[in-house]
Amino acid sequence: MAAETRLVFRVHALRRMFERRISVDDVLQVLGAGDVIEDYPEDLPYPSRLMLGRVKNRPIHVVAADNQMDQGSHRHHRLRA
Secondary structure, three states: OOOEEEEEEOHHHHHHHHHHOOOHHHHHHHHHHOEEEEEEOOOOOOOEEEEEEEEOOEEEEEEEEEEEOOOOOEEEEEEEO
């Protein structure tokens, strides 16, 4: 069974996405095909990583953290811009 992915955006990330005209689809593209350029294993509440991807030749950075829940197979991405 494939893990269900649920995105959780911080308010700050949503503001930056609006200001920079970055869509949820753009973020999904970076998460799916972007490169991890830095890991932050000590970040709380979850370890995170900085990703870089290109959408329509435009560089986009995404900070994402995975919350692997103990029950079930949900994957949460907490995003910051």
